Structures are given as structure tokens and as C-alpha cells.
Amino acid sequence: MKYLHQIDSSSDLKNLGIPELQLLADDIREYLISVLSQTPGHFAPNFATVELAIALHNVFDTPTDKIIWDIGHQAYPHKLLTGRRDQFPSIRQQGGISGFLHRDESEYDVFGAGHSSTSLAAALGIASARDLQKENFKVVSVIGDGGLTGGMAFEAMNTAGDYGKDLIAVLNDNQMSISATVGAFSKYFSRLTASPTYNVLRTKFKEFLSHVPTDARQVVKRLEVATKPGMLFEEFGFRYFGPIDGHDIELLLEIFTRVKDLPEPILVHVLTKKGKGYQIAENDPIGFYAVSGKFDPKTGQALSVGSKTAKKYTDVFSETLVNFARDDQRLVAITAAMPTGTGLDKFQTLFPDRFFDVGLAEQCAVTFAAGLATEKLKPVVAIYSTFLQRSYDQILHDVCIQNLPVIFALDRAGLVGADGPTHHGVFDLSYLRHMPNIVMMAPKDENELQEMIATAVDYQEGPIALRYPRGEGVGVPLANKPKPLPIGKAEILKTGEDLLILAVGNRVYPALEAANVLEGMGVKTTVVNARFVKPLDVSLIVPLAKKIGKVITVEDNTLVGGFGSAVVELLSDHYILAHIKRLGIPDKFIEHGDVEALYSQCGCDEQGIVKAGQALCKPNPKL
Numbered sequence: 083m084k085y086l087h088q089i090d091s092s093s094d095l096k097n098l099g100i101p102e103l104q105l106l107a108d109d110i111r112e113y114l115i116s117v118l119s120q121t122p123g124h125f126a127p128n129f130a131t132v133e134l135a136i137a138l139h140n141v142f143d144t145p146t147d148k149i150i151w152d153i154g155h156q157a158y159p160h161k162l163l164t165g166r167r168d169q170f171p172s173i174r175q176q177g178g179i180s181g182f183l184h185r186d187e188s189e190y191d192v193f194g195a196g197h198s199s200t201s202l203a204a205a206l207g208i209a210s211a212r213d214l215q216k217e218n219f220k221v222v223s224v225i226g227d228g229g230l231t232g233g234m235a236f237e238a239m240n241t242a243g244d245y246g247k248d249l250i251a252v253l254n255d256n257q258m259s260i261s262a263t264v265g266a267f268s269k270y271f272s273r274l275t276a277s278p279t280y281n282v283l284r285t286k287f288k289e290f291l292s293h294v295p296t297d298a299r300q301v302v303k304r305l306e307v308a309t310k311p312g313m314l315f316e317e318f319g320f321r322y323f324g325p326i327d328g329h330d331i332e333l334l335l336e337i338f339t340r341v342k343d344l345p346e347p348i349l350v351h352v353l354t355k356k357g358k359g360y361q362i363a364e365n366d367p368i369g370f371y372a373v374s375g376k377f378d379p380k381t382g383q384a385l386s387v388g389s390k391t392a393k394k395y396t397d398v399f400s401e402t403l404v405n406f407a408r409d410d411q412r413l414v415a416i417t418a419a420m421p422t423g424t425g426l427d428k429f430q431t432l433f434p435d436r437f438f439d440v441g442l443a444e445q446c447a448v449t450f451a452a453g454l455a456t457e458k459l460k461p462v463v464a465i466y467s468t469f470l471q472r473s474y475d476q477i478l479h480d481v482c483i484q485n486l487p488v489i490f491a492l493d494r495a496g497l498v499g500a501d502g503p504t505h506h507g508v509f510d511l512s513y514l515r516h517m518p519n520i521v522m523m524a525p526k527d528e529n530e531l532q533e534m535i536a537t538a539v540d541y542q543e544g545p546i547a548l549r550y551p552r553g554e555g556v557g558v559p560l561a562n563k564p565k566p567l568p569i570g571k572a573e574i575l576k577t578g579e580d581l582l583i584l585a586v587g588n589r590v591y592p593a594l595e596a597a598n599v600l601e602g603m604g605v606k607t608t609v610v611n612a613r614f615v616k617p618l619d620v621s622l623i624v625p626l627a628k629k630i631g632k633v634i635t636v637e638d639n640t641l642v643g644g645f646g647s648a649v650v651e652l653l654s655d656h657y658i659l660a661h662i663k664r665l666g667i668p669d670k671f672i673e674h675g676d677v678e679a680l681y682s683q684c685g686c687d688e689q690g691i692v693k694a695g696q697a698l699c700k701p702n703p704k705l
């Protein structure tokens with residue numbers, strides 16, 4: 083590595099000529115491979131943005147000029163160029179740098195992200211603040227063709243074009259979201275790149291630029307004439323440039339230099355390739371979207387074999403749903419750009435007509451499902467807990483008020499680990515529980531997940547949600563024909579008269595283990611697997627709490643408004659006076675790190691439950 087070592091901030095880039103910048107791009111790719119073959123992280127998207135990051139930091143005066151990356155999973159080259167090269171091996175690990183953008187991490191991370199389609203609205207806000215305060219800097223948003231399928235991106239374009247703000251949107255188009263980008267706009271982009279104009283431009287571009295006058299306005303005019311296919315963006319009020327090869331540094335520098343001083347909304351359409359420069363990832367951009375363990379850089383083969391042998395919750399969901407869908411033609415499945423992540427790819431293969439991918443558009447996914455449900459279909463909306471946050475009003479207004487039987491499958495519930503605060507699924511119990519009509523379940527293990535899928539498929543009365551964690555289950559045997567559970571019924575797993583632990587979801591097994599430890603200390607404990615957060619099992623919980631008098635609730639959701647809160651409300655409504663300790667995720671954002679370590683830090687692992695039990699059962703806790 084020759085050049086990356088010299089880059090401690092974006093200003094160091096300015097001294098390099100084009101050949102050096104190209105070598106720097108090689109350095110970055112080499113470094114990405116060496117680190118990411120040892121450390122899990124997002125992979126292929128970062129190989130697509132190497133030249134883009136170099137060109138942007140070279141042409142623009144960052145951090146005075148602001149670059150806003152959408153999502154941030156593709157911003158590793160940006161991190162490497164802005165002072166985080168040496169910390170890079172710590173990425174996504176506890177105490178290390180974030181895998182996304184984080185304002186506290188660097189002044190170059192202008193706007194934090196993790197969820198998609200926010201960059202244009204944020205850029206518009208920043209540009210508007212600049213103008214209001216009579217400041218002078220450029221604002222650039224970088225958004226993918228996937229991110230552009232999110233409604234907020236269009237809402238922002240609609241406003242930006244109207245306001246005529248001085249801002250530049252760079253469309254990083256690789257025709258890939260995580261899977262192939264879907265939708266009419268994606269088809270539109272394909273037509274753009276297939277157009278003869280683009281192909282002439284692509285081959286003749288440098289020659290073309292060397293012959294045109296250097297006056298920016300004249301060049302811009304000619305470029306515009308050459309690239310009229312971008313009419314869609316022009317109609318939105320953006321001047322469109324492109325499509326151009328996003329791996330040609332010289333071309334990128336040229337274009338950005340030329341458009342930099344145009345004081346109006348600009349869209350530069352850049353074509354990139356996922357995995358660019360690492361052939362194995364270029365050939366398998368979906369498999370190499372992210373890497374989850376060590377691999378051999380020469381072959382791309384995974385080196386570490388996970389120690390756990392249990393099936394992943396996602397796979398159990400995927401296989402169980404498919405089995406039900408074979409017999410029930412009314413079952414349809416909806417994803418928001420995550421067919422592989424949610425496991426719906428199996429459903430897609432087997433029942434393509436009953437599968438819908440709406441792009442990175444969670445709000446659309448939910449209301450679309452509501453529409454399907456009005457016509458007597460049984461829609462299953464599979465969305466990660468964190469991304470379903472986007473659809474709060476659609477769930478409330480379009481599904482719950484109309485009491486439509488939509489099934490919500492929330493994957494990645496609870497703490498997710500390395501992706502950190504933007505991705506932890508620790509709010510869903512709170513944001514769904516207070517909606518009238520909804521039923522809400524969380525399984526203790528993968529077999530119970532199967533039973534909850536059976537319950538949801540069987541349930542006709544209205545909306546029903548199940549939420550389950552990331553990663554492997556606990557390794558219990560899986561029933562061949564899972565049976566529905568009675569709605570709102572909890573199960574008692576252990577009995578004892580000194581302490582009552584009410585646990586839900588993935589905290590049930592730690593609660594059981596804690597109860598065993600407490601038993602050794604002389605505290606006899608009843609453990610209840612709540613199964614349903616709504617409706618709660620009133621006839622089981624109320625008498626037990628009344629009799630035992632000391633209660634611990636434990637959940638992998640925020641303590642604010644979650645399962646523990648529901649129990650407290652219930653006991654209060656029944657005039658039950660009890661000593662209650664709620665365990666779960668505290669009222670703050672939890673950073674990235676190892677999941678188990680994070681649960682321990684939050685005090686809701688086995689040890690935390692034991693501690694709480696000891697404290698509660700000290701002699702003399704007088705009511």
C-alpha cells in the first residue's frame with residue numbers, strides 16, 4: 083500500500099494526480115479485502131464507491147462542503163479517506179468505529195444514517211440552513227438506486243426541485259439494492275444506460291471534454307444536450323448529467339469540477355458495480371453484500387464455521403411459511419427490498435405470483451398488504467423490526483383501524499449486535515402494543531416461532547404480529563406440523579413461591595437459567611413464558627403476581643412502553659400491589675457490539691436477572 087498511508091484527511095488527496103488517485107483506489111480495495119476478510123461487515127457496496135469517494139473528497143472542500151451518504155453501508159472508502167484508516171479494523175466491534183455514519187465519530191459524517199432514503203431530505207435541510215444563514219458551501223447527497231425507491235427520496239426531490247436549492251445529488255446506480263433493484267424506476271435507469279446516447283458518451287467522453295471550451299456553463303449546456311434521457315429528473319427540477327462511469331476517476335473529477343459551481347439542483351448519475359475490483363464479489367454481489375465471518379481472500383470461501391448448530395430464526399420462518407403457503411393459496415408475502423434477509427426468497431421461488439417486493443418502501447409494503455387483505459388474501463409482511471418503524475402510521479391507520487388480518491413478521495427483533503443503534507429492533511413491542519386490535523407475539527425458541535406462524539396463519543380476526551431475533555435459535559427440535567397457540571395464553575415453565583419471573587421472547591431461556599441459579603441460593607422461582615405481549619394472559623399473571631408479590635419482568639425491548647410496562651399497567655388496573663423490577667433495554671441508544679455483551683451491559687442477561695432476583699428477595703421487602 084503506497085498511497086493510503088499518506089491520507090489522513092481529505093486535504094491530503096488534493097496533492098495527488100490522476101495516476102496516484104488510481105493507485106490509491108487500488109490501495110483502498112486491497113485494504114478493504116484485508117480487513118473485511120477478517121472482520122465481518124458490508125462488502126460489495128463499498129467496492130462500488132471507491133472512485134466516487136476519492137473524486138468527491140478531491141473536488142469538494144470537505145468537511146466544509148458537506149457530503150451526505152444515504153444509509154452509510156457503502157461509506158467505508160469515505161471513512162478511510164477521512165482519518166479512520168487506522169481504526170478501520172475495529173469497525174462494528176464494541177468500542178470500535180461504526181459500520182454506518184455517525185456524527186460523533188467524525189466531522190466528515192455530516193448526517194448519521196443506517197436506514198435508507200434520508201440523504202436528499204437531509205441535504206435539502208442543510209442547504210436551506212446554509213442559505214438562511216448566508217453561508218457558503220456545497221451540499222452533496224449520494225444515494226443508491228435502491229435508496230431512490232424509498233418514498234422520502236422522491237418527497238425530497240419534489241421539494242428540492244421546487245425550491246431550486248443549490249445542491250448536488252449523486253445517484254450511485256449499480257442496479258442492485260441488496261438483491262436486484264425492483265420497480266419502474268430501476269427499469270427506467272436500465273433504459274438510460276442502454277441508450278445509444280450514453281454509449282456514445284461513454285466511449286467518446288474524454289475526447290469530447292478535451293475539445294470543449296473550459297467555460298463551465300458552455301460545457302454544461304453541451305453535456306445536457308448529450309444526455310437528454312435524464313428527463314425524469316429534469317421534470318423534478320434537477321439538471322441531469324450522466325450516466326457516467328463511476329469507476330473512471332478522471333471522468334468523475336471532470337464532471338464534479340464542472341458542476342460544482344452551478345447554483346441549482348443537480349443530479350449526477352453515476353454507474354458503479356457492486357464488488358468492483360474483487361472478481362468473486364462482482365460475480366456474487368448478493369452473497370458478498372456483507373460478509374459475516376472470516377474468509378479466504380483468494381477463494382472467497384468462508385473460513386470460520388459457526389460453533390452453533392441450531393437453525394436460524396429467519397430460516398425457520400422461511401421454511402414454515404412456505405409449508406403453510408403450499409396448502410393455503412390465500413397466503414401472499416411482501417418484502418421491502420429484503421427477499422434474502424427476511425428469508426422470503428424461498429417463497430419467491432416457489433410462489434412467484436404470490437410474492438411482492440416493493441423496494442425500500444416499508445410504508446408502501448404495509449398499505450399494499452392492507453389492500454390485499456381487503457380482498458380476502460392473507461398477506462404476510464416480513465420486515466426487520468427496525469425498518470418497520472417507518473410504517474407506524476400505515477400499521478395504525480391502514481391496518482389496525484380497519485382491523486384487517488395482516489400478518490407482520492418482524493425479523494431482527496431485540497439487539498442485533500454489530501449494526502448498532504440504527505438497527506437494534508428494540509422498539510417494536512412499544513410501538514405496536516398500544517395499537518388497538520393488534521395481537522403481538524414473541525417466541526422463546528425456534529419451535530415456538532413455528533407455532534406462532536401457525537397461530538398467525540390460523541387467525542382471522544385482525545392484525546397479528548410476531549417478532550423474533552437475529553441469528554440462530556436455541557437448538558430445540560422442530561415439530562413437523564406446528565399447531566396454533568391459543569391467543570393470549572402464556573405458559574408456566576417452572577414453579578416456586580418466592581419470586582415470579584415473567585419473561586418474553588429470547589429472554590425466556592436466560593430467565594429459566596437465572597431461576598435455576600436463584601434456586602441454588604434458596605429463592606424458589608416461578609418462570610412464565612408470556613408468549614403474547616398483547617393480549618397479556620390476565621388470568622394467569624394477575625393471580626400469580628398477587629400470590630407471590632415479587633415480580634421481575636424481562637424483555638429484549640426498551641423498558642419504555644414495552645412488555646414490563648404492560649405488566650405494570652395490568653397489575654395496576656387490578657389493584658395488585660407487588661414489588662416489581664423491570665429488566666430490558668434502558669432508555670438510551672445502545673451502541674454496536676457483541677450481542678451477548680450488550681445484553682449483559684443492559685442487565686437483562688442471566689446474571690442481570692439473578693442480581694435483580696437477589697435484590698428483590700432480600701429479607702424484609704415489606705409491601
Ligand SMILES: Cc1ncc(C[n+]2csc(CCOP(=O)(O)OP(=O)(O)O)c2C)c(N)n1
Binds near residue numbers: 197198229256
Ligand atoms: C429503510 C431501510 N430499509 C431497508 C434497509 C436495508 N438495506 C440496507 S442497504 C440496502 C440496499 C440499498 O441499495 P442502494 O441504495 O442501491 O445502495 P448500494 O448498496 O447499491 O450502495 C437495503 C435494502 C435499510 N437500510 N433501510
